[in-house]
Amino acid sequence: MRVVSALSPIVLLALLAVVPVARAEEGVLHLHGTPGADVRVDGRSLGKTPVVALRLSEGRHEIRLEKSGFETLTRTIWVGPVRGESRAYYLHEKRRRDAAWRAAVLPGWGTRYGDHAKRGALYTAAEAGALLYALYEDIRFRDRKSEYDDADRLYQEALTDAEIAEFRATRQSAYDRMDRSQTNRNNALLAAAAVYGVSLLDAVFLFPFGDDPEPEACALRPVLRTGRDGVRASLRLVF
Numbered sequence: 001m002r003v004v005s006a007l008s009p010i011v012l013l014a015l016l017a018v019v020p021v022a023r024a025e026e027g028v029l030h031l032h033g034t035p036g037a038d039v040r041v042d043g044r045s046l047g048k049t050p051v052v053a054l055r056l057s058e059g060r061h062e063i064r065l066e067k068s069g070f071e072t073l074t075r076t077i078w079v080g081p082v083r084g085e086s087r088a089y090y091l092h093e094k095r096r097r098d099a100a101w102r103a104a105v106l107p108g109w110g111t112r113y114g115d116h117a118k119r120g121a122l123y124t125a126a127e128a129g130a131l132l133y134a135l136y137e138d139i140r141f142r143d144r145k146s147e148y149d150d151a152d153r154l155y156q157e158a159l160t161d162a163e164i165a166e167f168r169a170t171r172q173s174a175y176d177r178m179d180r181s182q183t184n185r186n187n188a189l190l191a192a193a194a195v196y197g198v199s200l201l202d203a204v205f206l207f208p209f210g211d212d213p214e215p216e217a218c219a220l221r222p223v224l225r226t227g228r229d230g231v232r233a234s235l236r237l238v239f
Contacts, residue, residue: 027079029054033065033089040064049089065089068115069209094209103203107196110203123199127192134188141181148174 031039031051039046041061046054056079065073070091094113103110107127112120151174155167
């Protein structure tokens with residue numbers, strides 16, 4: 001008995017060394033939802049849904065679900081030391097109309113929504129560049145218009161032939177600079193409008209997902225309505 005009691009602390013320490021303490025601070029998570037979605041927890045890829053018996057340390061974790069054709073979902077959860085917890089996350093399918101309104105708000109946003117990130121970023125950069133250049137030329141136009149007004153005033157007040165010839169040339173030079181800035185500003189605005197239009201068409205007609213990916217998904221379809229006044233026919237753009 002004395003030998004057993006003497007060995008009991010040693011046996012206890014050996015058992016503690018063999019059994020990992022971290023197990024008591026782990027939780028088991030079962031993820032369900034949209035089938036085939038890539039699961040990332042704290043940036044680490046852990047397979048595709050459904051994921052069964054996912055062991056996570058106790059604490060806060062960020063879960064990210066991604067799948068082509070669906071909106072990415074990110075959630076922050078708290079995992080406790082429980083035997084098993086089940087969570088279900090369903091991704092929203094991407095729609096053509098959602099790409100359209102995004103492109104209408106910001107050129108390139110709808111294209112990025114359609115999983116074409118680089119092309120969408122190009123649209124956004126081109127739109128921003130065109131608008132910034134238009135603003136720059138508009139500021140220059142206002143400054144040069146002031147210069148032209150001053151030159152024109154001097155020309156109108158000139159008395160001698162030499163002064164008239166000098167101020168006429170100065171006024172013409174100021175007018176050319178002013179006209180050049182105005183033309184550059186207008187061209188930049190036209191370029192911004194073109195980028196906006198192309199981005200919108202790209203988001204709508206080149207959208208790779210949605211309810212109906214066939215080419216006829218964007219079309220004018222006849223709509224018939226009956227009422228007291230008879231039958232009315234109209235066309236509706238469906239996409």
